[in-house]
Amino acid sequence: MNNKRIIEYNYDVAVVGAGHAGCEASLATARLGYKTIVFTVSIDNIAMMPCNPNIGGTSKGHLVREIDALGGEIGINIDKTYIQSKMLNRSKGPAVHSLRAQADKKNYSAEMRKTLENTDNLDIRQAEVTNIIVENNSIKGVITSSGTVYYAKTVILCTGVYLKAKCIYGDVSSNTGPNGLSAANELSQSLIDNGIEIRRFKTGTPARIDKRTIDFSVMQEQKGDEHITPFSFTNKASDIERKQISCWLTYTNETTHEIIKENIDRSPLFAGIIEGTGPRYCPSIEDKVMRFADKERHQIFIEPEGEYTNEMYIGGMSTSLPEDVQYNMYRSIKGLENAHIVRNGYAIEYDCINPLQLKLNLEFKNISGLFGAGQINGSSGYEEAAAQGIIAGINAVKYIENEEPVIIDRSEGYIGVLIDDLVTKGTNEPYRMMTSRAEYRLLLRQDNADYRLTPIGYKVGLISEDRYQKFLKKMKNIELEIERIRNTYIDADDNTNKILEKYGTTAISSSISLAELIKRPELNYDKTAELDKKRQPLEQEVVEQVDNMIKYEGYIERQKRQVEQYKKLENKRIPDNINYFTIGSLRKEAVQKLDSIRPASIGQASRISGVSPADISVLLVYLKGK
Amino acid sequence: MHGDETITAICTAFGNAGIHIIRISGGEAFCVIEKIFKKGKSQKPFRVSEYDSHTIHYGYIFDKDKCIDEVMVSVYKAPNSYTKEDVIEINCHGGSYVAKNILMLITGLGVRMAEPGEFSKRAFLNGRIDLSQAEAIMEIIKSQNDYALKSSVNHLRGNIKKNIEKIREDILNEVAYMEAALDDPEHYELNNYGSILREKILPCIDNLEMLKKSYREGRIISEGVNTVIAGKPNVGKSSFLNYLLKENKAIVTDIPGTTRDIIEYSINIGNICLNLTDTAGIHKTEDYIEKIGIEKTLESINAAQLIICIFDMSREFDEEDEYVLSQIEGKNCIVLLNKSDLECKLDIDKLKSRKIKYIVFSTQTGEGFDLFVKELENMFYSDIIDVENEIFITNARHAEAINNAIQSLKLVINSISEEMPEDIITIDMMDAYNFLGEITGDTIGEQLIDKIFAEFCMGK
Incomplete structure (x- = not known):
């Protein structure tokens, strides 16, 4: 007798996973008014940071500011919970200035949970999703391990590292997600059954060490900025200023390297136990020692996991070596001689999809209404995940509304670079954002993310009218100040030249515009204050953009020309119904690649590996004949 | 393959040459030759399928029952031909009369006359040659003397390409290093990198300046010298x-x-073309x-x-x-x-x-002619030693691209002097890289395609 009753629910959006991608995705769809359910295997671990205890950093800081500019949550959440804030790369050019903040991990997770719990239209459900329901190549919903059916118009997969997760160090392994959380062992098969290609990636994390067993006196203290910069454009520095906690810098040494080399055969990675492909740009310490063999030492950053705990994160020493080797290795480092390991370092293997199966809106090509975001798409990092989360959320709504998708292109944001790279070029390792991946990075600065993306966020509906009006006012102030600086002329008198001399720059013999002076390598906006009699005090965010836009004007102009060239090819649309097999003049490899990726434009086609410039010429000629 | 139509043309220069070659390219090429060619002394029917690619056959061209000429027919099967399509080449006797008759016979069978450069266009579209090679072929077609021809042939072999590719590689290596250092400062140093970069970029500029200079001479080679004969009446x-x-x-x-x-x-x-x-x-x-x-x-x-x-x-x-x-x-x-x-x-x-x-x-006597030729060569080829091995830029598009690349690299040098950060310097480096890519065909630009195809279809 079968008395099992099937329980059914109806939603607009079902989000599978409540990590950094899932949070942004579900907040976006719920805030836009769509009934959303977000599934997590552990409600106590929403927006968990299982690896590094920080948000931002080189190029990742850009992503956070872009998400914030679109109306996402990550920037606001880290501003609430940071314990140290720092603008990196200040000695380099403005394109690579990157904001990074240490987070209180527990607080970060709790605050995000609070936000989710108090968002209208958003339900949280602790459950493991085991199946997706697909009919006629279209998503219908998901089923959880209890057999409950959740019908949904769209589904966003944000499974992170949980699909068939396996944690490994030495010869010890367990089939769990990070920190012993349960893995999702069934969903992969349901995806495969629905024609989705699955692959296996790996990533890793270092050990955590008890603060009381670390000798900080032999390490260099890394303090936060005296004047902090908020991540969110909605915050002023004064709103969120607080006492900051230091990080500490130490180094590996030859003994450390010896220990690693001697035991390398016991590493599951080198011994072949780990099959997944790891990130080249976020390597484990054993990787670094083997790869940079002539390097005498590597930097190690000791970072607090939060104010609530004595656990310290050992940045730069991710490892999956056996426990005894980990002890020896960590204890060989200056200041860690007596270290007590609270948690071992480990590697984690997981299933993810080949992102070439996605369109630029992050929707699966073969299943309409099904989206993917975050590590399931082959990326790595909280910020990369969150970026895809908000875009998937926005486009799930566009899908429901039957409207054109929102696609940020490579000249508009790092988000655009990230998604275009993933779905066009694909990736053979966990994809990490880097400034070098952005061709137009001088235009994609962290200081102007709101200028680039807030109009899009407003149009989508994630930016409030009030915030938008403030944004417009800021833009106006920037514009007016630049105009004023260009039209302010400085007299060539003794007073002027005395000030110029003070900054070690050549004297002037005739009147010169203030803009010209700011362009000099020795000067900037702030340093010319004494010369600029009519200057009114302006907000730091305004000053930063004015300074950059004047100082690097020529370079910005040239980069804009590069963007024009790029847009020309981007705007050459390729019809959806194109049959590449009938264009005999394309090389076979190119036909296959073009047919499987189905680029939207000539520009996108030109970035597919295996499609040569000659193939593109052929395509251009072919389209011309159409 | 590109284009469904089969095309034909006399590929040798017009005039009273000893031999003419008629080329047919496209899906119907074999069908056509089987209709008009009889093989051997015994004049057997010709079946292309019975023979390998790259074979040559003796026989006769017939217009119905009338024998037109004794010929050699070469068979090239797709994709192993110049256009990557099925190709037939008929070597017939010289004198434009015979060749024209055969051509009319072929076009009478529904084969279209090829536009100038169309075989090359197909060779390009079918992936046999790249754009810069296609461009060089157009130059060979237009070249008016030995120097020009050799320069174009050099170009065709990819000498320019190799030279430019080397410079592009140098630029890219530096950019790659700077990018690596920006993203991984722990493992890649940028201290004092400006002066290292300057030392790498200056030779690139010199090299490009040489190519730019060669454009003047290159143009003389390919286009000739515009010359006026002046004097009072009756001299x-x-x-x-x-x-x-x-x-x-x-x-x-x-x-x-x-x-x-x-x-x-x-x-x-001599080796100079006077217009x-x-x-x-x-x-x-x-x-x-x-x-x-x-x-x-x-x-x-x-x-x-x-x-x-x-x-x-x-x-x-x-x-x-x-x-x-x-x-x-x-x-x-x-x-x-x-x-x-x-x-x-x-x-x-x-x-x-x-x-x-x-x-x-x-x-009347020819006195002074040799001196005149010598003076001409001195005047225009003073720097030229060996055309076959030197690389000349003969194409205005290339000259422009090289000039743009030089300007960009000079901006790089300027930025280094102003101690600009590396993330700024790479902007102009990439510009130079892309300008040079316009020559090698690695930078995709629609204008390039338009420009080249305007040449392919000249005389249309």
Whole structure:
């Protein structure tokens, strides 16, 4: 007798996973008014940071500011919970200035949970999703391990590292997600059954060490900025200023390297136990020692996991070596001689999809209404995940509304670079954002993310009218100040030249515009204050953009020309119904690649590996004949 | 394959050559040849399928029952042919009459006449050659002398490409290093990198400057020197021209499309191609029509790259000669003292005193011609040693791209001097890289395609 009753629910959006991608995705769809359910295997671990205890950093800081500019949550959440804030790369050019903040991990997770719990239209459900329901190549919903059916118009997969997760160090392994959380062992098969290609990636994390067993006196203290910069454009520095906690810098040494080399055969990675492909740009310490063999030492950053705990994160020493080797290795480092390991370092293997199966809106090509975001798409990092989360959320709504998708292109944001790279070029390792991946990075600065993306966020509906009006006012102030600086002329008198001399720059013999002076390598906006009699005090965010836009004007102009060239090819649309097999003049490899990726434009086609410039010429000629 | 139509053309130059080649390319090529060709002395029906690619067959071309010519037929099966399509080449006897008859026979079977360069266009579209090679082929088709041909052939083999690719690689290596250092500062140093970069970029600029300089000579090689013959009436301008035409008759071509009433010729002298303009004699006149003619002459003189100025040795140096001299002063000029076969009445010392270099010449005896050729080569190929091994830029598009790349690299040097950060410097580095890619075909630009295909379809 079968008395099992099937329980059914109806939603607009079902989000599978409540990590950094899932949070942004579900907040976006719920805030836009769509009934959303977000599934997590552990409600106590929403927006968990299982690896590094920080948000931002080189190029990742850009992503956070872009998400914030679109109306996402990550920037606001880290501003609430940071314990140290720092603008990196200040000695380099403005394109690579990157904001990074240490987070209180527990607080970060709790605050995000609070936000989710108090968002209208958003339900949280602790459950493991085991199946997706697909009919006629279209998503219908998901089923959880209890057999409950959740019908949904769209589904966003944000499974992170949980699909068939396996944690490994030495010869010890367990089939769990990070920190012993349960893995999702069934969903992969349901995806495969629905024609989705699955692959296996790996990533890793270092050990955590008890603060009381670390000798900080032999390490260099890394303090936060005296004047902090908020991540969110909605915050002023004064709103969120607080006492900051230091990080500490130490180094590996030859003994450390010896220990690693001697035991390398016991590493599951080198011994072949780990099959997944790891990130080249976020390597484990054993990787670094083997790869940079002539390097005498590597930097190690000791970072607090939060104010609530004595656990310290050992940045730069991710490892999956056996426990005894980990002890020896960590204890060989200056200041860690007596270290007590609270948690071992480990590697984690997981299933993810080949992102070439996605369109630029992050929707699966073969299943309409099904989206993917975050590590399931082959990326790595909280910020990369969150970026895809908000875009998937926005486009799930566009899908429901039957409207054109929102696609940020490579000249508009790092988000655009990230998604275009993933779905066009694909990736053979966990994809990490880097400034070098952005061709137009001088235009994609962290200081102007709101200028680039807030109009899009407003149009989508994630930016409030009030915030938008403030944004417009800021833009106006920037514009007016630049105009004023260009039209302010400085007299060539003794007073002027005395000030110029003070900054070690050549004297002037005739009147010169203030803009010209700011362009000099020795000067900037702030340093010319004494010369600029009519200057009114302006907000730091305004000053930063004015300074950059004047100082690097020529370079910005040239980069804009590069963007024009790029847009020309981007705007050459390729019809959806194109049959590449009938264009005999394309090389076979190119036909296959073009047919499987189905680029939207000539520009996108030109970035597919295996499609040569000659193939593109052929395509251009072919389209011309159409 | 590209284009469904089968196309044909006579591939050898028009005129009374000893042999002509007719090429047919496309899906119908084999079908067509089977209809018109009978193999061997025994004139058996020809079945392409019975033979391998790259075979040559002796036999006869028939128009129904009438034998037109005894020929050799080469078979190239797709994709192992110039166009990557099925290709037939018929070697027939010379004289344009026979070739034209065969061509008409083929077109009568529904095969379309190829547009100029269309075989190459298909070779490109079918992936047989890349854009820069296609461009070089167009240059070969247009090239007017040996130097130009060799330069184009060099280009075709990819010499320019190799040279430019090397520079691009150098640029990219530096960018890659800087990018690595920006993203992974722990493992890649940027200390003092500016001066290292400067040392790497300066040779690239030098190299590109050389290529840019070669453009002037390259252009002379491929396009010829615009030359004006000047002098007062009856000094022998026309007989000089006729002399050149007679000595070099096989390679005279009229330049079509000129609407001016000044006659133009293109003549190869030594290894230089002169685009000659015969002008009205320069003299003082009140005649309105003549005045217009003389004004035009003076205009031509101003625009010319070379002036061949002729004086009559058998007459006194007069006011009109003086006027002619004043017009050519400071210009690139070769002075010929003509009619050396007659009694000399010209005061040569007068020219010597004005430091005018001259060549004593006679269109009757040919005296001075060798000196004239030598002077020409000195004038235009002073730096040229070995055309076969030197690399010349002959194409305006390439010259422009190189110039743009030089400008970008100079901006890089400038940024280094101003101690700009590396993330800024890479902007101009990438510009240079992309400009050079326009030459190698690695930078995709629609304008490039348009430009090249305009050439492919010339004369359409």
